[in-house]
Amino acid sequence: MSMRAEWRRARAIAWKDLTAERRSKAQFNGVLALALTILVMFGFALGPDAQAIGDAAAGAIWLAALFAGVLAFNRSYQTELDGGALEHLLLYPGSRRSILAGKLMANFAFVGAMLAVVVVAAIVLFHVQVPARWPALVGILFLGAVGLTTLGTFYAAIASRSRAREVLLPLLLFPMLVPVLLAAMEATKALLGGNAMSDAGAWARLLLVFDVIFLVATFLVFESVIEA
Amino acid sequence: MTHAVSLSAASATGTARRSWFGWFTLVFLVFSQVTAILISPPDRDMGDLQKIMYVHVPAAWMTMLAPLALLAFGVRYLFTHREEDDLLAAASGEVALVFAGLTLALGMIWGRPTWGVWWTWDPRLTSTLVLFLILAGYLSIRALIDDRDQRAQWSAAVGVLGAINVPIVYMSVRWWRTIHQIQSSPATVDPAYVIGLRLNAFAFLFVMIYFIRRRRDAFVLERAAEHAGEAAALGGLSRE
Amino acid sequence: MSLDTPMSLVTEAPRSEVAIEVTNLARRFGTSWVLRGIQLTVAPREVVGVLGANGSGKSTLLRILATLLRPHAGGARVCGHDVVREAHEVRSELGYLAHSPGLYEDLTARENLEFAARMLDRDAAEIDPVLTRVGLLGVAHRQVRGMSAGMQRRLAFGRLMLVRPRVLLLDEPYSNLDTDGIALVNELIAEWVDAGAAALVVLHELAPAEPVLDRTVVLVDGRFATPPLSLARSAR
Numbered sequence: 001m002s003m004r005a006e007w008r009r010a011r012a013i014a015w016k017d018l019t020a021e022r023r024s025k026a027q028f029n030g031v032l033a034l035a036l037t038i039l040v041m042f043g044f045a046l047g048p049d050a051q052a053i054g055d056a057a058a059g060a061i062w063l064a065a066l067f068a069g070v071l072a073f074n075r076s077y078q079t080e081l082d083g084g085a086l087e088h089l090l091l092y093p094g095s096r097r098s099i100l101a102g103k104l105m106a107n108f109a110f111v112g113a114m115l116a117v118v119v120v121a122a123i124v125l126f127h128v129q130v131p132a133r134w135p136a137l138v139g140i141l142f143l144g145a146v147g148l149t150t151l152g153t154f155y156a157a158i159a160s161r162s163r164a165r166e167v168l169l170p171l172l173l174f175p176m177l178v179p180v181l182l183a184a185m186e187a188t189k190a191l192l193g194g195n196a197m198s199d200a201g202a203w204a205r206l207l208l209v210f211d212v213i214f215l216v217a218t219f220l221v222f223e224s225v226i227e228a
Numbered sequence: 229m230t231h232a233v234s235l236s237a238a239s240a241t242g243t244a245r246r247s248w249f250g251w252f253t254l255v256f257l258v259f260s261q262v263t264a265i266l267i268s269p270p271d272r273d274m275g276d277l278q279k280i281m282y283v284h285v286p287a288a289w290m291t292m293l294a295p296l297a298l299l300a301f302g303v304r305y306l307f308t309h310r311e312e313d314d315l316l317a318a319a320s321g322e323v324a325l326v327f328a329g330l331t332l333a334l335g336m337i338w339g340r341p342t343w344g345v346w347w348t349w350d351p352r353l354t355s356t357l358v359l360f361l362i363l364a365g366y367l368s369i370r371a372l373i374d375d376r377d378q379r380a381q382w383s384a385a386v387g388v389l390g391a392i393n394v395p396i397v398y399m400s401v402r403w404w405r406t407i408h409q410i411q412s413s414p415a416t417v418d419p420a421y422v423i424g425l426r427l428n429a430f431a432f433l434f435v436m437i438y439f440i441r442r443r444r445d446a447f448v449l450e451r452a453a454e455h456a457g458e459a460a461a462l463g464g465l466s467r468e
Numbered sequence: 469m470s471l472d473t474p475m476s477l478v479t480e481a482p483r484s485e486v487a488i489e490v491t492n493l494a495r496r497f498g499t500s501w502v503l504r505g506i507q508l509t510v511a512p513r514e515v516v517g518v519l520g521a522n523g524s525g526k527s528t529l530l531r532i533l534a535t536l537l538r539p540h541a542g543g544a545r546v547c548g549h550d551v552v553r554e555a556h557e558v559r560s561e562l563g564y565l566a567h568s569p570g571l572y573e574d575l576t577a578r579e580n581l582e583f584a585a586r587m588l589d590r591d592a593a594e595i596d597p598v599l600t601r602v603g604l605l606g607v608a609h610r611q612v613r614g615m616s617a618g619m620q621r622r623l624a625f626g627r628l629m630l631v632r633p634r635v636l637l638l639d640e641p642y643s644n645l646d647t648d649g650i651a652l653v654n655e656l657i658a659e660w661v662d663a664g665a666a667a668l669v670v671l672h673e674l675a676p677a678e679p680v681l682d683r684t685v686v687l688v689d690g691r692f693a694t695p696p697l698s699l700a701r702s703a704r
Contacts, residue, residue, distance in 0.1 A: 005589065012586035020574040023611065083612075084568035087536055088627075091559050092587040154389075158382050162372050171368060172386065175361035176393055179400035186404065202403070210396060217392055221385040224306055374498060377538060462494060462501050462541065 006098045013089075013102025018109060020079055027075055028110065035068035035118050043125055050127050057126035058188035062144065062181055065115050069148055070169055072110050073156035076103050081160060090226065100153065100222045108149045115145055128192050136200060137191045143207035144184035150211065151176050154218040157225050183207045250442075253434040260431035264424025277341055282424055284334035286432035291331050291356055292394065294324030294436060295363075299391035302384040311451060312444075314380035317387055319443035321366050323436055328360040351405040355398040362390040362397075487512045487635050487666030488533060492542030494690075495528055502528050504690035505542065512634075515657060515667040515680050520687030526670040527567065529687070530637045533668065534564040546635050563633025563665075567640050569624035571612045577623050578608040584627045594630060602626040602652065617644035625656060636660060636667035642676040650676045 021027055042060035047053040080086035089099065119141065123130060131137055151173055159169035187203035264282040271278035297320035305313035335353045336346050347353075366387050373379040488510035495503045502525040510516050520526045531537045533544055535555040543550060549557040571580050581595045599605040602622040612620060621644055628636075636657070642650055657667055657680045671677055674684065686693045 009587055012583055016572060016575065016579075016583045019579065020572055023574040079572060079574070083571055083573055084566055085570040085572055087531075087534075087566055088564070088570040089587075090536065091534065091562060091564055092584075093560055093589075094587075151389075155386075158369070158386065162369075164372060168368065168372065171361075172365040175358050175365060176390065178358050179393070179396045182400045182404045186407065199407070206396075206400060206403070213392065213396070214389070217389055221306065221388060224381040225385045227381070458496060458499070458501075458540075461499070462496075462504060 006094055006101075009092070009094055009098040010101035010105065013099060014105040014109075017076060017079070017103060017106035021106070021110065027072075028113070031068050031072050031110075032114050032117055034071065035064045035114055036121055038064040038067055039118060039121055039125060053126045054128060055189075057122050057128050058185045058192055060126065061115075061118055061122045061188060062185050064118050065111065065145075066148065066174070066177065066181065068114060069111050069152055070173065072114070073107060073152035074160050074165060074169055076107055076153065077156055077160035096223050096226050097219055099226060100157075100219060104149060104153050107153050108145060111145050111149050111152075112142075115141055131191050133191055137188065140184060140187045140191065140200065140204060140207070143204060143211055144180055146211045147180035147184075147207060147214065148177065150214050150218055154222065154225070157222070179210050180207065183210070249434075250438055253431075253438045256434060257431040260424075260427040264428055268421055268424050277338065278421075280334055280338050281421065282428045284331060284338060285425055286428045287327050287330045287334065288352065288356065289429055290432050290436045291324065291327045291359065293433070294320055294327055294440075295359070295391040295394050297440060298324060298366075298387045302387040302391065305380060305384045306388070309380075311380070312448070314384065315444050315447040315451065316440070317384060318370060318447060319440045321363055321370075321387060322443055323439045325360065325363040325367060326439075327436065328356055328363060331356050332360060349405065351402045352398075354405070355401045358397050358401070359394060362393065366390055485511070486545075487514070487547060488668060489545045490529075490533070490542075491544065493529070493532065493539050493544055494541035495525075495532060495537065496540055501690055503532075506690075506692060508685065508692065510666050510668055512664055512666050513661050515661060515669065515682050517674065517677055517681045517684040518668060518670045518687060519674065519684055524687040525690050526687055527639055530564070530639050530668065530670055534562060534637050535559055561634040562637065563628045563631045563635065563660075564637045565624055565628055565639060565641055567643070569620045571620055571623060573613040574611060576609050576611050577604050577615065580612060580623060581626055581630065584630050588630055590630050598626045598629050601629065603648070618646060618649050621645055622649060622652065625653060629656070633660065634665050636665055636669075638667065638669045640670055640672050643672065645676075654680050
């Protein structure tokens with residue numbers, strides 16, 4: 001199958017997921033509301049002392065994104081499972097990798113949008129200064145979201161079709177995401193605190209390496225995982 | 229379709245060889261431990277507590293090695309679809325989990341008298357804890373999926389990804405801790421301890437290999453029994 | 469057969485004598501065997517009905533032929549391709565309709581077909597004629613969620629039209645359909661068969677399918693039993 005045809009199919013799948021999402025707004029609004037609620041809960045747990053909260057902002061942002069993201073990843077397969085659409089999806093010509101690519105793109109848009117709102121909320125709630133180096137911050141958010149989405153989309157393909165799916169996705173995903181979370185949290189903390197750029201740079205490199213490795217790895221093994 | 233293990237593969241061929249290897253491993257392990265304990269002087273800070281290193285450190289090394297076996301067998305299964313490779317991967321995963329648990333337990337037992345607390349987020353122990361959780365996830369997948377082919381495929385994918393992540397986890401946790409300045413694990417480079425560690429490293433390597441093979445053999449026997457039961461239920465229909 | 473008709477049911481001359489060939493097929497779920505050694509041959513242009521009680525393995529048989537499940541013993545070939553080793557080639561010949569229509573509820577009827585067209589590399593111009601043919605042009609803008617079960621099944625057939633299958637695997641295709649719907653399905657099956665396709669149809673009851681069936685097989689306890697009656701091929 002030609003790459004252009006595969007790319008077209010991936011885009012079709014992403015379009016389908018996002019269109020369905022737009023229609024039933026419940027999903028995005030619900031997940032976003034959950035992320036913000038988690039952020040507020042962190043505020044209660046750590047605050048209200050300004051210093052303590054400021055230090056914890058980076059961690060709170062990424063954990064809120066992670067917990068809310070888990071719901072988003074499982075739901076991306078829910079639409080296929082509800083009406084029995086997954087079987088028909090598997091029967092279209094071409095490689096099954098376009099399914100992963102399409103869902104990755106749709107989930108990334110979802111998680112990215114959520115992350116953007118969460119960061120803004122955190123800046124307000126946790127008294128954080130908008131950093132002068134905010135483009136670098138956007139870069140870290142991007143790389144972190146890629147790592148989160150790649151593994152989240154992959155493991156959700158398994159978890160959503162298993163027993164105990166609500167437990168299985170976090171159980172599989174969270175330990176695997178430790179490098180991403182550490183890197184993203186530390187880099188975000190460094191940038192929000194206006195610290196030396198070198199810290200964030202090293203973490204950004206780690207994120208990039210992680211993203212590349214796991215993008216490749218998940219694509220290579222996805223075929224084994226999407227079959228019935 | 230996963231190519232099945234045959235009943236003959238589970239038969240007595242090689243059992244004699246494995247017994248020999250098992251006895252050799254046990255003897256070598258005892259020899260290594262006793263030698264290391266006897267020839268090494270007490271550490272000036274820790275005293276005899278240091279001796280726990282002769283189990284903790286080799287166990288930690290095997291915790292890094294066993295996932296490699298999981299990676300190798302997992303990848304091979306994805307190419308060959310042979311049941312044997314799936315069972316070897318499962319055995320490797322189990323053994324890796326046990327070694328990780330052992331490393332953690334001993335690390336905490338050593339840490340309590342030394343640092344006064346059970347846990348200090350020491351980089352190596354923390355990474356081992358993350359690895360323990362990754363392996364627990366791998367075994368959960370295997371426990372939750374009933375269909376054999378699906379279990380083999382999915383756990384191979386999960387196992388391979390988990391194994392790939394091991395070095396990345398260790399690296400990122402170490403960086404994280406160097407930023408936040410802590411005390412590290414006991415130094416193992418003191419020459420007085422090297423011989424003891426090397427001996428025990430090999431002893432533990434043999435133990436790891438022995439247990440992977442034993443678990444694999446147990447799985448093979450279980451699987452052969454399942455196949456026999458199914459063939460009987462089908463009424464003699466031959467497998468393709 | 470005109471090639472520039474968007475609805476052309478183009479199927480080339482069959483490359484093999486046999487459209488579906490099943491040999492000693494067996495499949496278990498857990499420890500019990502659902503299929504226990506199935507033998508079946510379906511020739512091109514033949515329509516075979518499969519009857520059986522609930523849980524007799526009818527859907528499993530179809531799903532194995534559709535490359536969605538792997539056999540645990542025996543084998544099957546569709547248009548000469550092995551369903552396990554050449555699954556990719558099999559899928560390009562297949563038109564599979566599961567018992568649940570497999571549509572996206574939040575999308576409109578038209579959007580579901582648009583998605584299918586993009587996945588199948590079909591021209592978007594084919595969608596309107598398909599919608600008209602299955603009688604859904606008037607509700608094309610409606611979300612599938614708001615459509616009746618019968619309308620959803622018609623839409624599923626519309627998607628099947630975009631596939632242009634050489635082998636049809638239909639799982640209880642007549643459920644939820646009114647008389648018009650049943651007539652539509654039989655027309656479509658007849659057209660596909662005329663163009664050279666073969667069809668294996670899992671049925672709950674014979675009546676709706678009688679106009680198109682060539683013969684029936686009955687699944688009992690995982691094996692085919694010879695039916696007490698054989699259906700005569702109805703005049704076309």
